[in-house]
Amino acid sequence: MTHEEKPKAKMTLQEAMKNKLNAKKAEQSGGTAENNLVKSTKKMTSQMTKKPNNQRRRTGV
Structure with missing residues (x-):
């Protein structure tokens, strides 16, 4: 088995x-x-990414 090896x-x-x-x-x-x-x-991901705005509840308006 003669095999010539060239330097890479x-x-x-x-x-x-x-x-x-x-x-x-x-x-x-x-x-x-x-x-x-x-x-x-x-892969399917959830399309509900936007969070609801809680400003009215926080400020009590």
């Missing part, structure tokens, strides 16, 4: 980002259609 050159940030993006794309497209549906939707 430093990877630039641009190359690292390209590799990461390609891996992410492959992961997303690699699954079945059912799995892709689950990945593409966001």
Whole structure:
């Protein structure tokens, strides 16, 4: 088993980002259609974010 080992050159940030993006794309497209549906939707959150104004009750008006 002859195996040539080349010294690893430093990877630039641009190359690292390209590799990461390609891996992410492959992961997303690699699954079945059912799995892709689950990945593409966001978790539902409560839409009741605004708190009622208690100023009248606090001031006694």
